[in-house]
Amino acid sequence: MIGSGPQMTRSATTHALVAALVCLLALLGLAPAVSAAPPSLRSNVSALPRPGIVTNGDVRMWMTSGAPATATTGSGTTVSVIVENTGDTPIDGATLRARVGTRPLDSLAAQQRWEEGKLPLGASASADADVPTIPPGTSETVKLSLTSSELDLSYTMATLPLRIELRGAGRPTTRLHSFVSWAAKDATFTRMSASVVVPVTLPNDPKLLTATGEERLEAWRKAIGPGSTIERLITSDPGVPVTWLIDPTVLDPAAAQDGTLPTAEQETTEASPASPSASPTSDGTSSPSESASGSASPSSEGSTESNSSGTSEPSESSESTDSADSGSTSPGTQPSEAAASVDELAANLRAKLAERPGNQSIAFTPYGDPDLSALTSARRPAGSQKILERSLSRPLSSELSELSETVVAAPVAPLDAGSTARLTAAWQKTRGSRPVVLTPNVSLDRTDVAAVTSATRRTTNQVTMVGYNAPLSRTLNDASVSNAEAAASLRASSLAIYQQQPTAERSLVIMGGRETVPVGRLKAIASALEQAPWVQPAALSTEESTSAPVVDLTPQAPPSETVWPRVAAPAFDAGDITTADKTIATLTKMAEIVVDGDDIVPAWTRNLDQVTSTRWRGDPADVDGLVEHASSTVSAIPQQIAVVPSRVNFFSDSGPISVTVKNGLARAVHGIEVNLTPRTYAVRFRSQPDAVDIPGKGQTSVRVPTVAQAAGRVSVDAKVTGPGDVRLGESDKHGAEIEINARPTGTWIFWVLGIVALLVFCYGLVRNRQKGTRRRDELARDIQL
Secondary structure (H helix, E strand, O other), X not given: OOOHHHHHHHHHHHHHHHHHHHHHHHHOOOOOHHHHOOHHHHHOHHHOOOOOOEXXXXXXXXXXXXXXXXXXXXXXXXXXXXXXXXXOOOEOOEEEEXXXXXXOOOOHHHHHHHHOOOOOOOOEEEEEEEOOOEOOOOEEEEEEEEOOHHHOOOOOEEEEEEXXXXXXXXXXXXXXXXXXXXXXXXXXXXXXXXXXXXXEOOOOOOHHHHOOHHHHHHHHHHHHOOOOHHHHHHOOOOOOOEEEEEOHXXXXXXXXXXXXXXXXXXXXXHOOOXXXXXXXXXXXXXXXXXXXXHHHOHHHOOOOOOOOOOOOOOOOHXXXXXXXXXXXXXXXXXXXXXXXXXXXXXXXXXXXXXXXXXXXXXXXXOOOOEOHHHHOOOOOOOOHHHHHHHHHHOOOOHHHHHHOOOEOEOOOOOOOXXXXXXXXXXXXXXXXXXXXXXXXXXXXXXXXXXXOOOOEEEEOOOOEEEEEOHHHHHHHHOOOOOHHHHHHHHHHHHHHHHOOOOOOOOEEEEEOOOOOOOHHHHHXXXXXXXXXOOEXXXXXXXXXXXXXXXXXXXXXXXXXXXXXXXXXXOOOOHHHHHHHHHHHHHHHHHXXXXXXXXXXXXXXXXXXXXXXXXXHOOXXXXXXXXXXXXXXXXXXXXXXXXXXXXXXEEOOOEEEEXXXXXXXXXXXXXXXXXXXXXXXXXXXXXXXXOOEEEOOOEEEEEEEEEEEOOOEEEEEEEEEEXXXXXXXXXXXXXXXXXXEEEOOHXXXXXXXXXXXXXXXXXXXXXXXXXXXXXXXXXXXXXXXX
């Protein structure tokens, strides 16, 4: 025990020396990318470089452009920065300084440490500029230029740290960290292939499924109509190959959840005239990423004029301009003729996709963009398998097949080995082939920092996996950065990945999130890829590969917080699935009653299955509302076929009575049977009426042979059923539908006739007596005279 003390001390000292050596190598930029990053950094995407919009007191500051995109030998660099005054007093006498370090940040780990303030800037070149007086509530754009002599570097390629500081004006120093990409003029590159995938899914607006009539049409106008974010996105032309990953429901909406079951023709003709298109933004606000789109987009990077208009963040209208330039309809432009139905809106969008540039391709998710991660999880709710197979089995419509026949699996969270096996089994059962799965690299390589030679991999059971890179994908949807900062981050991260294996042929995939990518952001990222000499934009390949590297999926998927785009919790649970199943069972029974009702169950099931859509993640209240709405709407459908309440005066021993049956549905029904049951013995029915057919929104009468056995008021219960003994009619009624006032002739008619005869007899006697008296009086008068 005594001798173990020094040994333990030497071991601790050795570990300390090794740790110090690693830190020293990292500071000098000599440590390898993978070994320099501790395990937590190799899997933690949340700590990746985040150049963003910096707020310090009443000062907000962010980059709007950097030109040229990649600095090179003999050229300087110019950075444009917006400084905004959010306070109540002017910003006066401030100075802006840009400093570019000469120590390269050639690994993702080094870039991360720079952003966290854990690396010094080192020797640097700098440029200063005075900031004009900024009144409260306004902003100024300031340009900073560094000459080529200050950036005369000996590197072949490098990512350099950029620090922008706002000093003076009696305020604390505000710092913004970013990157400058540099490449020697004579540098040659074995370019990495980079594919951009942009999901196009519906917003998480419950009205798209629950609303009917004009309210539904208006909700779909905002989602996919002229001037909507989706319409402007798919009609934009980023200038590089882009793959639209589209939920088929966007272009092929299911029928409305209408409790009257309207036909498609009725839904179209009954819609009220379309109102002018609304603004594409639902809340009227702009996030930093959207607000910076105007100043950071390629079309406006050259403009560095001072902006004192009173709004420091360029508005959404900048993206509208980009969209208008590419041939789409801007938010302020009214379409020549507004669509009169949801189907027409979808048809217009399909037509625009058919005219897309040749470098844009289309792939589809299964209908509704089902949450494949939750539906295949080992802890998935009961009933998930049925919904999964039902979602995967829906074929693309003929209109969508003309655009593309490619359907891929795009789980929002990484899949483990068990989930992948369950997904593959369901895919093969319903579609007859193995799926192509788009998944984060971290689920294939355990880390996004490791060198990747190919975006396409395959599992041991020959499932093609296309891995997308989280650090690069973050730039498409990260709302905390402006477009220019996202482009700078993309160039920095991609160059770090390139330098892992600069001579190997590489392929990368950049994947957007389900939240719609702003048009300005997509153009900025596309421009960054196009101007990076180490990147070659290319179309996404979704073909099954038998030659791709083999990966062995782990039994447990990496945690969701290590994935970009960010992953929220699943929104549906077993209760939602159970309620949806009961609703579908009710619809199935009703479909047997409705004339030509074969379309009812498929259309409503498509909507009900969307409670497991990826877009509801993090919004369980919306899912609960959708399920409850569908359940209550469908429960009310059988109640719309019922007997019309009435009162019948039956003054006879026997004879028929008439009973009216109404159909409140917009579609005809057939085989409706009415069974009448009196509550007392006073009335008896000789037989029940035959089954009848009732037109949509109509009614019919049935005649029932009736016998009155005693006098009195009799309540009659009416049971309405359809084929298969499906119970119809109002289930919450408190009284009987029919009341019969029975007065049979065998008991009361003779009393009535006797009384009438007696009255007539008495009246005659009185009349005769009166006439006799008058004659005697008259005779007496005559004698006296």
